[in-house]
Amino acid sequence: MKKSKLSVLTGIATIFTFTFAGYETTQNVQQVDASSKIKVTYTLKVHNKTYKKKTVKLPKHSTVMRGLRKCWKVKSTNGFITSIAGKSQKPSKKIYWTYRINGKFAQKGAAIQKLANKDKVKFTLAKTSF
Incomplete structure (x- = not known):
């Protein structure tokens, strides 16, 4: 027992x-x-007006392009972004997509630029001087 x-x-x-x-x-x-995840906020501006905004979670060491594609439909040609969320650039009018990270112009292409936690990425579709 x-x-x-x-x-x-x-x-x-x-x-x-x-x-x-x-x-x-x-x-x-x-x-x-x-x-192992980071949180990044993306903002789309069209002619200096906020068009869309999203916050996404991404794996560490992700690129700007990876997060952008997770948020919206993106088209690119030869490494240059030509359309985001249905808004296309117009080269004949010198209207292009540019982007900043944390308020500073990016020094690398979106497919190469790495992100850090709490980064704020702002894409702007506007007339440029170049």
């Missing part, structure tokens, strides 16, 4: 141990997943 009670108690203890160990592992995985 004592042997069977001991076996039952040992079995129950084993089940609880594995259950709680599995729960802890799941929590750790969720924490790792959350820390």
